[in-house]
Structures are given as C-alpha cells and as structure tokens.
Amino acid sequence: MDTLRIAQDMNRRQFLHTLGVGLGSAAVGMLGQREAAAAGLRRTDFRPTAKRVIYMFQSGAPSQLELFDYKPGLKDLHMTELPDSVRMGQRLTGMTANQASFPVVRSVFNFAQHGESGAWISELLPHTASVADDLCIVRTVHTDAINHDPAITFIQTGSQLTGRPSMGAWVAYGLGSANQDLPSFMVLVSRGTGRAAGQPLYDRLWGSGMLPSRYQGVKLRSAEDPVLYLGNPAGCTTNIRREMLDQISALNQEHHAISGDPETQTRIDQYEMAFRMQASVPDLTDISDEPEHILEMYGPDVRRPGTYARNCLLARRMAERDVRFVQLYHMGWDQHDNLPDHMSKQCRDTDQASAALVADLKQRGLLDDTLIIWGGEFGRTVYSQGTVTETSYGRDHHPRCFSVWLAGGGIKTGQTYGTTDDFCYNIAENPVHVNDLNATILHCLGIDHERLTVPYQGLEVRLTGVEQHHAIPGLLA
Numbered sequence: 001m002d003t004l005r006i007a008q009d010m011n012r013r014q015f016l017h018t019l020g021v022g023l024g025s026a027a028v029g030m031l032g033q034r035e036a037a038a039a040g041l042r043r044t045d046f047r048p049t050a051k052r053v054i055y056m057f058q059s060g061a062p063s064q065l066e067l068f069d070y071k072p073g074l075k076d077l078h079m080t081e082l083p084d085s086v087r088m089g090q091r092l093t094g095m096t097a098n099q100a101s102f103p104v105v106r107s108v109f110n111f112a113q114h115g116e117s118g119a120w121i122s123e124l125l126p127h128t129a130s131v132a133d134d135l136c137i138v139r140t141v142h143t144d145a146i147n148h149d150p151a152i153t154f155i156q157t158g159s160q161l162t163g164r165p166s167m168g169a170w171v172a173y174g175l176g177s178a179n180q181d182l183p184s185f186m187v188l189v190s191r192g193t194g195r196a197a198g199q200p201l202y203d204r205l206w207g208s209g210m211l212p213s214r215y216q217g218v219k220l221r222s223a224e225d226p227v228l229y230l231g232n233p234a235g236c237t238t239n240i241r242r243e244m245l246d247q248i249s250a251l252n253q254e255h256h257a258i259s260g261d262p263e264t265q266t267r268i269d270q271y272e273m274a275f276r277m278q279a280s281v282p283d284l285t286d287i288s289d290e291p292e293h294i295l296e297m298y299g300p301d302v303r304r305p306g307t308y309a310r311n312c313l314l315a316r317r318m319a320e321r322d323v324r325f326v327q328l329y330h331m332g333w334d335q336h337d338n339l340p341d342h343m344s345k346q347c348r349d350t351d352q353a354s355a356a357l358v359a360d361l362k363q364r365g366l367l368d369d370t371l372i373i374w375g376g377e378f379g380r381t382v383y384s385q386g387t388v389t390e391t392s393y394g395r396d397h398h399p400r401c402f403s404v405w406l407a408g409g410g411i412k413t414g415q416t417y418g419t420t421d422d423f424c425y426n427i428a429e430n431p432v433h434v435n436d437l438n439a440t441i442l443h444c445l446g447i448d449h450e451r452l453t454v455p456y457q458g459l460e461v462r463l464t465g466v467e468q469h470h471a472i473p474g475l476l477a
Contacts, residue, residue, distance in 0.1 A: 044175075048446030049410020049477070050371035051178065053171065054315045054326045056354060057373075059152065060199050060333030063380035063395050064403035066107050066343055068416075069139050069424050070120035074106035074382070077423075082383045086423050093146055095336065095385060096396045102383040104423065105393045108340050117414040124347040127355035128405075133414045134358050134367070135405045136475060140418025140427045143378050143399045143434045148199045148334070151377035151399065155434045156205050158463045165209035167438060168325035170463045171445060172215040173208075174452045178322035181280040185325045186318055187217040188311040192332030194346025201329050210456045212262050217327060220314070222306025226285050238278075284317055297360060299352040309353035316360050319370050333376055336385050337394035358407050367408040371444050375404025382423045401427050404437070410444040412477045435469040443471035 065071065082102040096102070110123045115132035128135075145151035150160040157164040165173070168185035177184040187206045191198060206217030220226045256264040287295075287302075290313070295302050301309035308330045315326045330350060335342045354374060361367040379402025380395035387393075401420045407413060418430040439449040442463065449469070453460040 044446030045448035045451055046443075046446055048444065049369070050408070050444040051369045052319055052322065052324050052326070053168075053371045053373070053409070053441065053445070054319060054328070054357070055167070055373045056312070056315075056328045056357075056375075057152075057156075057330070058333050058350070058376040059201060059329050059331045060148070060195070060335075061151075061376040061378050061380060061397060061402070062333045062346075063335060063339065063343065064139065064401070065380060065382060065395070065424055066109055066339070067122045067125060067347075068120070068137050068403040068405070069401075069420055070111040070122075071106075071382075071422065071424050072111075073422050074104060074424075077104045078106045079103050079388065082423065082425070086421065086425050088426070090400065091146060093397050096381070096383075099385075103388055104382055105384040105388055105395075108391070115414065117416070119414075119416055124344060125351045127352045131355045131358045131407075134362065134407050136407065136411045136413050137403060137405045137416045138418055138432055138437075138475065139401065139403045139416060139420055140430050141375065141402050141404050141432045141434065141437055142427060143402075145378070146397050146399050148377060148397075149202075151397075152199075152201075152205060155377050155438075157209070158435055158438060158465045162204055163209055164461065165211045165215070165463070166206050166217065166327075167441070167463060168206060168217050168327050169208040169211055169215040170452060171325045171442075171447075173211050173454075174442075174447050175324055175445065178324055179280075182284065182318070182321055182323050183218040184323065185215065185217040185327070186323050187219040187327045187329070188314060189219065189329045190306060190308040190311050190331070190349075192308065192330055192346045192349040194332040194342040194344075194349065195334055198331035199334055201331065205329075206327055210454060210461065212265075217325075220281075220285070222310075226281055280321075284321065285314065287313060287317075294360065298356045301349070302353070308350050309356075312353040312357045316357055316364075316366075319361060319366055320364070335380070335394060336396065338392050339394050340392060361408065369409060371409030371411065371441065372407040373404060373441065374406075376402070378402050379424075382425055398425070400425060406475065410477050411475060417472075417474055430472075430474065432472055432475075433469060435464040435467070436472055439464050439469050440471040440475050443476065 080103070082104055111120050112123070113119065114121050114129040117133050119132040119135065119137055121129040121132060143151055143154060145154045145160050153162055154160045156166050172184040185206070189201060206219065208216035218227065252264050252267055298309045298313050301307040302313050304310060311328050315328060318326045332346050358367065358372060361370050379398040381398045385394040385396040401424065418432060419428045420426065421428050442449045442452065449462060449464045449471070453462045459466065
C-alpha cells in the first residue's frame, strides 16, 4: 500500500505515532498498552463484589419529596415562604429565579415504612416497597449541575463537558468483556407517559470519548431489527459473509501495520462482533421462552417492545449472559407542573418492573454479583414552580440533594443513608457527591477509581474527575 497516501489521511497524532516520535506517539503508545491490559479481564485493584452493572437511569429527575425523602413536617409549612436562611443564596434556574414567591409545598402522596429496615417509601411505589430490604436508599446525592443536559452528562461521564467516556465505556475498557458474543456495554431507551415532551437523550451519553470506539455502548432498538445493519443482505449467506469479513480483515490488518491507528483494530473487532451478534442478539431479544409467571412479574407492559418493563426483562437476560454494563434510560420525569398527575403515570410505568428486576435477579442467584442503580440527574425543589392548587403543583430543578437507590453487588442493603434538612433543601448528614457515587460503583467492580485513567491533553482523565473523591464506606457491605 502507498504509505505516503495513508499518512496524508491521518491526523497529526496518528502521523507522529507512525514516525515513532513526539508526545503524540507516547500518549498513543501508553493508551495502546492499557488497551492490551483491558482486552481480557483486567487485573482488578481489589476483590470485586460485582461482576456487572445495571443502571436504571430515570431521565428528567424524579422528585425525592414524592418518593423517598419523607418530610411530614412540610404539612405544617405548606404554602409558607421558603426561608432565606435555608436557601442561602443558592442559584436557581431561569424558570423560577424571577418568581415573586417561593411557597413551600408538601407532597400530596402518603408514605409508609416498609420491610424490616423500616424504609419510608411513597404510595407511588408499592412494588419497590416490597423489596425495601434489598435496597440501599441514598437521600444525599448532590451534583454541580442545575440543568438537564450538563447534569446528565456529569453523572454519566464525571464531567459537565461533552466528549468524555461514559461510565459504561470506562467499565468496558477497565474490565473487558465476559461474553465474546455480545458487546460488554449495551443500552436500552424507553419513554414514559408522565410527560410526553421529555428531555432528549443523545448518543454521546453512551459514547467512548477519547477511548477507542469499541468501548462505546451498543443501543438496542425496539424495532424489528434491534441493531441496524446486523443481518445479511438478501442473497448473502453466512458463508459468503464470513469470506467477506476475512478479506476485509486482511486489508484492515495491512492498514493497521502501516498506520498504527487503534481505530483500525477497533473496526476489525467490531466486524467480528457483528458477525457473532447475528446469532446472539435474536436469542437475547426473543422472550418467547419466558414463563408466564415471569412475564406477569414484570407487568403488562413487558409484552410491548420498547417499554421500560420489556427493557428491564431484557436487562435481566443480559445479566444472565454476562453483559458487563447495561444502561437503561427512561424519559419523562421532568415534572415542572401538574406533578401529581404526571408522576403518578411515570411511577406506574416503572415501579413494578424495577422491583421485578431486583426480585428476579435475586431468585436466580444473580443479585449478589449484579450491582443495580436507580436514579436521575438531580432532585426537585421543595418550593413550587408556578401556581399551586389543592391537587396540582410543580417543582423546579434542585442539585443540592436528591435520592437514588442501589441494590446487590456488595452494597449494604436494608438501610437509608444520609439525612437532609427539614425542607429537603440542604444535606444535614453524610453527603454523597455524584463522583463519590461513581467511585463507589467502580469500587464494587474491584476498580480503584484513581487508577482507571487515560492520558489526554495533558491530563490523566478518569470517570471521577480531577478533584478528590472516594468510595463511600457506609454504602458498602
């Protein structure tokens, strides 16, 4: 092949690598060595308690005041003004910053204690309440971002700036694949009935950033073809496809020998993965072998492709097949107005299937080594956005404290961790920064978050950012 022509097609970093000189070559070489270490099961930093992760991300930010952070005292404070001593000049979004008043609003939903742990859970989540003792409810997660896109980007990548690897990509890079016939990072997206015009989700949220693209998430669609372009075109047999891939691989290997471009090797690997997925994906997505009692466990929506319930069932099937990181996104939690109506619908969409996933994994012996996370990008304000009536109100974005829950995989369950103030506005005890939460997730997988890094633009980039963060001992079994 024409070396000069290939070099002209390369970017500056790849060209320096080909010449074997310069800082660009050193950085690429270092990344290549780390890739090699991550190609199989990486040597973990300490004993993992989880082999895989299922992250049920509730996009739009569920209100903690309506679900997990019970504040009975708000009944007496209802429609009083939020004290300045509580707000402490904290920034507000443009949607409520100019309100003349900030009326405190109690939740219209009842709470009760559940399980031996006595966890306070809203009547909106009766199925989640049934698995209360399998959960660790964290009330004191906080974030740096106040608007949706930077907040989702932050909790998923450790940075509000776009272009960083997602958590699933980091895990795939750090631990490699446990199933050679399926991607190590898979993504499922659903939309709820709580708010039709939910926040958009971008493919970069499951992207690989500066990591090789082989580590990005593979999104399954709810359509007839779960993964586009996976099947053979008409008239192309499996044997013909195999011959084509062998020839293409030989050409790519020749190109890689000259250019040293890591994306060429990624292309080779992805072609081979796609070939194997022609058999593995139909087997994964065909739920006809599921017993009737299991389908009933997840609820009626499980029979409809693309629903949250179906995606939770598919997540369990992925866990059985040792997919390393499964990311569920469910849209529709952005309740700025008419919250009681919208949240009731959203919880009906998600409650039964979320609890079923926990119970189903547990009965199969998979919960012990599967880490489950449920939560959104931030919380909701105790004061109402817009008009308050007897039956309706809204809540604005609130980054200062919000609730998530975790289960399985080395988490200390049967507890509620952290305390917020009487207004659920500030953290009173045991704060958990978003990147502390992410460090804890990596810890369960046996990874020291400070050591899982890649060199990029003069930084040792990592999921948990450049500031000091740590796994939370109180969350770990």
